[in-house]
Amino acid sequence: MKKPKEQTLRVEILAEKLLNNTITTEEFKELEAWYAEVSEKPAVWDLTDANTVLLQQRIFDPIKNHVSTTRETRKLWQYISIAASILLICSAGLWIWQSENQKDDVIAKIQTSTSGKIIKVYLPDQSIVWLKGNSRLDYPSKFSDSTRNVTLHGEALFEVAKDKRHPFVIQAGKYVTRVLGTSFNINENQINKTFRLTVFTGKVAVFSSSVDRKNKTTSPIIVTPGNEFAVLNPSVTPRVIAAPSTEKAEMFYGTEYDMxxxxxxxxxxxxxxxxxxxxxxxxxxxxxxxxxxxxxxxxxxxxxxxxxxxxxxxxxxxxxxxxxxxxxxxxx
CATH class of the missing domain: 3.55.50.30 (Phage tail protein beta-alpha-beta fold)
Structure with missing residues (x-):
């Protein structure tokens, strides 16, 4: 068993790794286990709150009651406070690292056989996906403990089961989409190099999957209901625009989403x-x-x-x- 000072130093190192997005899956679990040990409540790892200060208080105040404020721990809180503020970005970077270094046990590579046909897919977490056109969805037989990772080629409407502890992450073309439980439509066209993410409910974070090797991660773009993240021309900077209301019925067509x-x-x-x-x-x-x-x-x-x-x-x-x-x- 590590001494208190050694434990503090170890957690400080893990916090710094989280900041630099060099933390491994096992190290991330170790950091979570440490939180569970010193806090009566589980750590809140998402940034759904509008007020980041209140979020940090909710995460760290219960823990501070169990840890003495020595010089080492004060330095540690500085690290972890910053880590909480950028966790949404780090977690996407962690997913990209995992996707490059691990092979999921994929049980389905589903591709529609007829243009315009829609296939409904039930995922292991009870999420529902309607695949459209000539599209394919790759997903594992069982999602990992930390994230729910899938890969989309083409277009699909997602109704993601709500689970704040296990983010749902989609790799589609050059973009990574991360949600906790919401609904949206993704249309990724590799031929035209276009990408459209239209949000129906909840908040969605979208990142470029091209990781900066120096900074390890790119900044997220948050898309809210009624809006879409549009890349209609690869040479033009992506932007968030109001989703055309006339296209919503077209996106719902052939699905049972609208209830x-x-x-x-x-x-x-x-x-x-x-x-x-x-x-x-x-x-x-x-x-x-x-x-x-x-x-x-x-x-x-x-x-x-x-x-x-x-x-x-x-x-x-x-x-x-x-x-x-x-x-x-x-x-x-």
Whole structure:
């Protein structure tokens, strides 16, 4: 077991490695384990908060209560505070390093066979991807402990399962996209050298995958709902613009992503939920045939969708593998 001074020095070294983006996967786990040891609450590694100062307080205040403020630890807090501020960038750099040095156990290299055809893919974390045109998605049989990494060639609409502890990272062409749980469309065209990332919900960070060998990482661009990161001409600087509203319906076409119901009959709602999640819903059709539903469950998990719909009609539900049974409630 390391002495307190040796432990402080070790963590200080790991913090500096995190800053320089030279930290290995095992060292990153060691740093996380150290946080778990000295803090009652798990470290918050993402930068979703608008106020970075408040974020740093939430991360470090619980830990400071357990560590004496010697000269070495004060220096350590300086390192880690800065590390937290740029963690979003570092984590992308770490992913790029991992992708260059490790081989994922890929179980799927799916490619559409007909132009215009759309294929729905369920990932190991319950995320849903609609592949469009002649596209391919590579993904592992099981995501790693730290990140959920996939590679896209072409175009796809992503509905990523929410998981703040395990960022979802997509390599597409010359860009890396990083999210925690949101929905968006990526269209990457290698022939025309174009790239478009259109965000529907949540925040998305996009980076150039060309790592600066001196600085190790590039600055992220944050894209918010209703906007898109567009590279329409390789010779022009990429920019974030308002996404054309007329193109949203085109991006949704052929998918079950849009689940916004306005006075829609129960049977249609039931069929759309079954189709999206590949399940079977057992319900008394006579009991619910006169029910209409107004609810927006777009970008929601199966369970969240069921909670909203069933709450509106005072229905109880039970889940058994891929079968849902509804009881109670009704509109007759």
């Amino acid at each position: 916004n119901f306005e006075n829609v009959g129960f049977n249609e709602v039931k069929q759309r939920i079954e189709k999206k999640f590949n399940i079977l819903i057992n319900a008394d059709s006579d009991k619910y045939s006169y029910c209409t539903i107004s609810a927006d469950v777009t970008d929601q998990s199966l369970e969240s969708t069921l909670k909203v719909i069933c709450s509106a009609l005072d229905i109880k539900y039970s889940i058994n593998k891929d079968q849902i049974t509804l009881t109670g409630g009704g509109c007759n």
